[in-house]
Amino acid sequence: MEKAKVLILAGFLGSGKTTLLKQLLIEERRKGSRPAVLMNEIGSVSIDSDAVPGDIPLSELLNGCVCCTLQDQLERQLLLLCQQHAPETIIIEATGVAHPIDILDACLSPDLLPFIKDPLIISVIDSPRWLKRENMSIQSRMLLTEQVKHADLLLWNKTGSVTEAEREQLLEDQNRLNPKVTALFTDYAKVDNSLIRSLSSHEKGDYQTVRIGEQLKVKTFIHTFSGPVSKERFEDWLRNEAPDTIYRMKGYMQFSEKPGTVLMHYSYGLPQYEPEFMKKPLRIVIIGEELDKDELSSQLNRLVE
Template identity: 70%
Template structure:
């Protein structure tokens, strides 16, 4: 049996991991290669799994983080994917609060030696968030730095609106934290897939343990709308939403507009995409130290 190459897609909440995964899977399809995907979500509901087409083997680990509470399950699911589907490449899309080296450690388990050839880490960094990270909690800033420090390849995402000075700052930060790693600056996680396929792993230094992710006190909860709401009321609510909300993603309907839309929100900005399939009107909200009951009450007033 051929061994699989594992590619860990790391990055903070809303950095662009799923966007990159969709592009990589499209490239795999065009070339006729055999990928598989393992997705990890903090909460009980997965929205990002819709990015994986039905013919691609998919394993989901919900309600926890593979770098700590679900590490044993990660090993088992990787073995199952390899035994049942014999993929050439396995993409692991980690949660936004996962430490990539802890996931790497799980992939290096002796039980996986016969299944995995190599494991590499790609960190997708939300560049504006990085440049403004001083407003984040100490734990969040530490995790962001660790994701930069231990990457085999860095994608500085969302750089289109940055000034030359800000881009220079990104380069200086990279030189300080991870000087020997290649990187690109891009938007919408656009990158030549051949670069990804040709990556090799590097020796990892000391890192903060998985407990760092647990210290973030990240919560997620799912809110289900009873029906369409006005876009204006929703965006007014977003403008007043706490900074501790890092990520929102789900399906909504707006009064006066046809069909269902996929809403994605990170770093204060919502994005909307039309959704062809009929979906339940559920939104997953992820953040640090969220007052779930307060947010639920506010959303109920929008219904």
């Protein structure tokens, strides 16, 4: 049996991992190959799993992080995917607070060696967030640095608004932390799949452990809307009331100004909307540090028209 190649998609919350996943799956299907996906969310609800077509094998690990509390489950789910579906490629989309080396270690389990090969770490980094990382907690900055340091392929994403001087700073940081890495400046995580296929993992150095609940105080909660909200008031809330410690929001909303449901993505102060044509529950997943859940829910409830 041919071994499956493993792609580990790492990167902080809202960096663009799911966008990259969608593109990789399109390319895998175009080639007629057999992909499988393993997704991890620290909350109890996964919104990103909607990005995986129904005919592609998918395993979800919720309510924890595969780099610590769910590491044993990660090994078991990878083994099941291999035994039940014999994929040619397995794409692991880690939660944004996972350490890529812990995921790599799980992939190198002796039980998995007959089934998988060449685990590759692809780190997707939100370039504006990296350049202003001093605004993040010490633990979050540490994790972000580790995601850069141990990448085999580094995507400096969201570089459309980055100046030439800032690009030079990104290159300087990259060469200081991970001089062996293959790196690209991207928008929407666009990368040639043939480049990924040509890469191999390089030797990893020492790493700093960063764990949810121990050092990294990231929490998640789900807010359900009772009806449509004003888009203008929602975006005003994002600008003026939403705490800076919200790293990511994603979910389904309806706006009173226009009929229909949208999939809302939010990271680093910028919301994006995609039309959603299936009936979905009106709820969003909010991830961040030092969040007052009761206060946030009260603020969001006041936006309902």
